[in-house]
Structure formats: structure tokens, C-alpha cells
Amino acid sequence: MHFLITGSAGFIGFHLARRLLTAGHTVVGYDAMTDYYDRRLKEARHAILAEHDGFQAVIAPLEDLAALRAAAAIARPDVIVHLAAQAGVRYSLENPRAYVDSNLIGSFNLLEVAREVAPRHLLLASTSSVYGGNETMPFHEVDRADFPITIYAATKKAMEGLAHTYAHLWGLPTTCFRFFTVYGPWGRPDMALFKFVDAIQHGRPIEIYGMGDMRRDFTYVDDLVEAVVRLIDLPPVQGRPVMISGVIDTLSPVAPWRVVNIAGGQPVGLMDFVAAIETALGCRAEKLMRPMQLGDVRETFADHRLLESLTGFRPQTPVTVGVPAFVDWYLSKYQVQ
The missing domain is CATH 3.40.50.720 (NAD(P)-binding Rossmann-like Domain)
Incomplete structure (x- = not known):
């Protein structure tokens, strides 16, 4: 086609x-x-x-x-x-x-x-x-x-x-x-995953909004x-x-x-997402806890049933798999040792 x-x-x-x-x-x-x-x-x-x-x-x-x-x-x-x-x-x-x-x-x-x-x-x-x-x-x-x-x-x-x-x-x-909340290799630099990984690799603290009390339906x-x-x-x-x-x-x-x-209909806590990044990088992040930002929401959570009914498929890749894939790409792309 x-x-x-x-x-x-x-x-x-x-x-x-x-x-x-x-x-x-x-x-x-x-x-x-x-x-x-x-x-x-x-x-x-x-x-x-x-x-x-x-x-x-x-x-x-x-x-x-x-x-x-x-x-x-x-x-x-x-x-x-x-x-x-x-x-x-x-x-x-x-x-x-x-x-x-x-x-x-x-x-x-x-x-x-x-x-x-x-x-x-x-x-x-x-x-x-x-x-x-x-x-x-x-x-x-x-x-x-x-x-x-x-x-x-x-x-x-x-x-x-x-x-x-x-x-x-x-x-x-x-x-x-x-x-x-789509994420993965070749992701945008303005997205949280890229920003977190880049900051941690360069020794900068990461800013955690909503005091970490947020959940997202992450989609690989x-x-x-x-x-x-x-x-x-x-x-x-x-x-x-x-x-x-x-x-x-x-x-x-x-x-x-x-x-x-x-989306997969499986929201993940922000701090669990950060933990997956830390595990993939093999180091802990310095965290600065911040209040919610203007225009942000506490949680996203999708009903996936229409997608699955139409296609027989729904996203299921866990962040414990998707985050390391992004980290591998980032380290290779930016030649970080």
C-alpha cells in the first residue's frame, strides 16, 4: 500500500x-x-x-x-x-x-x-x-x-x-x-523518560512533580x-x-x-517508573520533589476494551522491559560510558 x-x-x-x-x-x-x-x-x-x-x-x-x-x-x-x-x-x-x-x-x-x-x-x-x-x-x-x-x-x-x-x-x-504517555527508543527530549535519564547520566537531580503521587498509563x-x-x-x-x-x-x-x-489499561506509579530507570542505569537519582504543575493531571488510565475488540491486541509491555530498551538506545546514541 x-x-x-x-x-x-x-x-x-x-x-x-x-x-x-x-x-x-x-x-x-x-x-x-x-x-x-x-x-x-x-x-x-x-x-x-x-x-x-x-x-x-x-x-x-x-x-x-x-x-x-x-x-x-x-x-x-x-x-x-x-x-x-x-x-x-x-x-x-x-x-x-x-x-x-x-x-x-x-x-x-x-x-x-x-x-x-x-x-x-x-x-x-x-x-x-x-x-x-x-x-x-x-x-x-x-x-x-x-x-x-x-x-x-x-x-x-x-x-x-x-x-x-x-x-x-x-x-x-x-x-x-x-x-x-508513549515512550521508548528515539523518544522526544522533552518527555520525562528522556529528561530523567539524561539528568541522571550527567549528575543532575531530577524533578518529581505532584510530589511523586502520580500515575500514568505508559505505552511502549x-x-x-x-x-x-x-x-x-x-x-x-x-x-x-x-x-x-x-x-x-x-x-x-x-x-x-x-x-x-x-493503551494497556495498566497505570504505573511515577515513583515505580523512576525506580525502573534507576535499575536500568544501575544508580540512584537525586530527587527534587515538586508540586503539581499547571495543566497536569494526577492520573491517566485507559479503558482498552474497544481497541482489543477491534484488533485482538492491547499494549502489554511492562516498564521493566520498555525502560531498559530506551536506556540502551540513549547510551548508544549519545555514546555515554
């Missing part, structure tokens, strides 16, 4: 594109190569993808509709996977316009291109942050997500709604998946990619919901549109 993947130089986009290229598919990767974090890491990811004959890169922002259209003309995509976004909860407090430009205007442009090329399946990355102030656990896809507490979450929820409208108006089979990147690959072959069909006892489908009654959590 032919794929157009936005955000191909990003953490998740790189892993997905590599998996698809290895399987023999062609991928046109679209990425703005912004300087939100070190571009050299993004360039290294694209260099690995470029080792495959089936890969072609287009470097441009989502806000450039003409460039997106040109990329789609090159790709002739059977499937579009929209992963590009301005990421990060905390950065949205510093630079909100970047989120509006990329996650709203950019996603609108992507939807316009999808309407024009009519792929067999459009998949868009959303986030667990859309659950916002919801304190009922685990998070079910059908829970209300009307109370976002960050600009990042608000832009992603708006993207979901806009995608539903396009699915309804133009019969565009669309799946929105909500990620939960290979598990996430497996889930996405399986969902690719399952475009929503209006009128054909999942019919499994106890599972509530999110299939729209008026559009071939669905939203799916991607």
Missing part, C-alpha cells in the same frame, strides 16, 4: 514509517522539522527511513496547503496517517499560537487534502489529554471530554470534531486514536505501532459497530468515524 504519514521525523511517526517500510509499503513522510527540540534527532530518524527505497520525504509545515497537496500527489495514498502536531502539554502555556497553527489550521489543511484524495482510511493522532478534568477511571472513549485543561488538549479535541464533520459530509472513513512505542498497524486495516463502516458484550463502540451514527484509546 501507499502511505502518506505526517510527522514522519517525529518519535511515533518514525517508528510507524519504519515498520511500514520494512513490510514493503511505500511511505511519503511529511514533516516541518521545527526547532521545538533538537532537529538533529529528527534528521537522524529521517536518515534511517531514507535507507529504504520506498521512502520519500517532503519538508514543509502543515500550514502550507500547497505543499501538503504536492505531497499527496507524490504519495497517491491508500492510507493517510496524521501524526504531525505541536506536542507537549507544558509548552502550550508558553506558545499557544503554535498549537493553533499546527493542530487546528494544519489539521484542517490535512482534512482538505484527505477529502480531495479520498483514501480508503484516514487515521489521526489525538491524546489522552482530551479527557481533561474527567476524574472517572478508567477513561472510556464515550466519556464526556468537554472540559480540556490545556490548550494542547483543546486543539486535539477540536481536531476530532472537525474530522467527524469531514467523515460525515464526504464519507471519509476516519479513526481518531488517543495516545497515553512498539505496542502503539502494532495497534495502529492493526487499525489501518479496519476502516470504520457506518452501521457496523462492534458487537461484543460489555464493549461500547464509538462508531458515529451519522459517519464512518470512530475514536479509540491506545
Whole structure:
């Protein structure tokens, strides 16, 4: 199949594109190569993808509709996977316009291109942050997500709604998946795992927010990619919901549109996560305990049953396996002795 993947130089986009290229598919990767974090890491990811004959890169922002259209003309995509976004909860407090430009205007442009090329399946990355102030656990896809507490979450929820409208108006089979704290090799430097490992290796203390009393539904990147690959072959069909006892489908009654959590439903305490890092590095971290940060939540916890009903799969890699894999990559990549 032919794929157009936005955000191909990003953490998740790189892993997905590599998996698809290895399987023999062609991928046109679209990425703005912004300087939100070190571009050299993004360039290294694209260099690995470029080792495959089936890969072609287009470097441009989502806000450039003409460039997106040109990329789609090159790709002739059977499937579009929209992963590009301005990421990060905390950065949205510093630079909100970047989120509006990329996650709203950019996603609108992507939807316009999808309407024009009519792929067999459009998949868009959303986030667990859309659950916002919801304190009922685990998070079910059908829970209300009307109370976002960050600009990042608000832009992603708006993207979901806009995608539903396009699915309804133009019969565009669309799946929105909500990620939960994805981690693993080639991860972003602004994420906690990278920051913790880098600080410990360089003799700096790590900052533990929420006084350590936080839990996350950590999802290892290979598990996430497996889930996405399986969902690719399952475009929503209006009128054909999942019919499994106890599972509530999110299939729209008026559009071939669905939203799916991607997580294992096994939240891990922050201090247990830190302990896994210490074990992998073979040393203890100096810890600075801090209060909760603005826009943060105490816990994320996904209901995984819809994903498992659709695909027969749910993420299960424990942090005791995933964290050492990241540490091995980090030590190799940055040649830390």
C-alpha cells in the first residue's frame, strides 16, 4: 500500500514509517522539522527511513496547503496517517499560537487534502489529554471530554470534531486514536523518560512533580505501532459497530468515524517508573520533589476494551522491559560510558 504519514521525523511517526517500510509499503513522510527540540534527532530518524527505497520525504509545515497537496500527489495514498502536531502539554502555556497553527489550521489543511484524495482510511493522532478534568477511571472513549485543561488538549479535541464533520459530509472513513504517555527508543527530549535519564547520566537531580503521587498509563512505542498497524486495516463502516458484550463502540451514527484509546489499561506509579530507570542505569537519582504543575493531571488510565475488540491486541509491555530498551538506545546514541 501507499502511505502518506505526517510527522514522519517525529518519535511515533518514525517508528510507524519504519515498520511500514520494512513490510514493503511505500511511505511519503511529511514533516516541518521545527526547532521545538533538537532537529538533529529528527534528521537522524529521517536518515534511517531514507535507507529504504520506498521512502520519500517532503519538508514543509502543515500550514502550507500547497505543499501538503504536492505531497499527496507524490504519495497517491491508500492510507493517510496524521501524526504531525505541536506536542507537549507544558509548552502550550508558553506558545499557544503554535498549537493553533499546527493542530487546528494544519489539521484542517490535512482534512482538505484527505477529502480531495479520498483514501480508503484516514487515521489521526489525538491524546489522552482530551479527557481533561474527567476524574472517572478508567477513561472510556464515550466519556464526556468537554472540559480540556490545556490548550494542547483543546486543539486535539477540536481536531476530532472537525474530522467527524469531514467523515460525515464526504464519507471519509476516519479513526481518531488517543495516545497515553508513549515512550521508548528515539523518544522526544522533552518527555520525562528522556529528561530523567539524561539528568541522571550527567549528575543532575531530577524533578518529581505532584510530589511523586502520580500515575500514568505508559505505552511502549512498539505496542502503539502494532495497534495502529492493526487499525489501518479496519476502516470504520457506518452501521457496523462492534458487537461484543460489555464493549461500547464509538462508531458515529451519522459517519464512518470512530475514536479509540491506545493503551494497556495498566497505570504505573511515577515513583515505580523512576525506580525502573534507576535499575536500568544501575544508580540512584537525586530527587527534587515538586508540586503539581499547571495543566497536569494526577492520573491517566485507559479503558482498552474497544481497541482489543477491534484488533485482538492491547499494549502489554511492562516498564521493566520498555525502560531498559530506551536506556540502551540513549547510551548508544549519545555514546555515554
